[in-house]
Amino acid sequence: MTCRGSDNFGLAGIGALVLLLVVGCGAHAAQPNAPAASPTPRASASSVQHRPITTDLKTRRRVLLGYSVDHRRITAYEVGDPDSSRRVLVVGCIHGNERAGVAIARALTRVSPTQDVDLWIVPMLNPDGAAAGTRTNARGVDLNRNFPYQWRRNGSRGSLTYPGPRAGSEPETRLAIALMNKVRPSLAIWYHQALGVVDNSQGPRALERRYAADVQMSLRKLTDYPGSAVGQEDHRFGPTAFVVELPGGALSTAAVHRHEQAILDLAGHLPPG
Template identity: 55%
Template sequence: MAILLAACGDAGGSPAGGSVHRTVVLGRSVQGRPISAVELGNPHAARRVLVVGCVHGDEPAGVAVADALAAGPGPAHADLWVVPVLNPDGMAARTRGNAHGVDLNRNFPAGWRRIDAPGSAHYSGAAPLSEPESAAAARLVRRVRPTVAIWFHQHLTVVDSSQGPSDVQRRFARDVGLPLRALTVYPGSATGWENTVVGQSAFVVELPGGRLPAAAVRRYADAVRRITGS
């Protein structure tokens, strides 16, 4: 937590009203891999956008979109935070859960309940935020308080309209060419928790299966940039 708070300050940043483009270490995974975020744009802007590329290690397509955003340019009128990989151990092992076998999207406090047992694909962990990865994401959300947050998953090929800002969801779905459909809200989900903390800001985008072609990566990144106003 100290690393996040120190890096989020003005040290190494920009003068008031200026832009930033910096990498922040949010914490480390179960196996010690760094969990990093890139902040770019205007850190003083009222509009704060969060993008998370990979929550489940076997659903990595959003990482390419996150990397494209992190490469810049930063938005002039928004503070953009990009977390390419929240679950680096799972991505390295190509598993849904983290190195403890916990489904991070069942490990957040809102509506949390014990689901399944260790070894299950949807194991919710021993307690809310029991995992270093979900705890790091929760610290970031509480610190930044995003006005819009997009959490990428796979493989349903849909923008989830079950929660979050409906106007942003409709625009994003139109811009990327995905249908808009309400999905099940599961206990302990990241977006369900975020929406109880900062209001209806967060929603899920379920990408198609497989690796995104370069043109699709550009399309999704451009859709996020339009949300930031850049």
């Protein structure tokens, strides 16, 4: 299979593709030469029993999900407790010319959450679009119209919202679906720009309101487009996913911190179990 072959990505693939595993709360040195993590994260506890870690085993690891059309890496980070039932997915960028959320996602990879949560973070789902400064991926497909749920033909290549020749036609979309299906998020946040509002839609409305208050942004009902990532998630896992439309331009350090803290706040308000 070529480097573009993400079709075989799955549960076993994630375990085999672990690049980096740090056990503890971030206070320990990285183990770049460590063997691939066990598929069951707690199984690695025996190797660190002698270390003065906290009572909760925490993971901070980087996972290569696969490659974009132009062979750029697409990476996820898992931070927190892999056994937590509060599973939060954060995607910093799906439209390549809407990149402000990447700073939030990257900041989140460095936190050491005190609450019971398993964070899955994808800073950049569309690296080809980001490199080219385009909304679409390298084949001109709007990834946020390429997901299977309610996918429909609409326009042709060259259109900013071209949904691709078929549902899930793009490797970036398939990687996201495989990750969703593995993580089964209890909450997911997908960042866009540049409307400057939190989506008040089919997602988890109480959490949307809470997020908007935390970051001092207004709520607005946005259109639920066919083939969107949040539509896919909400269809598959119930009302768990929502969009945050950041304002235009880059975020200030203070704004990045507010969003990072809002995510952790929401995670702490997810029902346990």
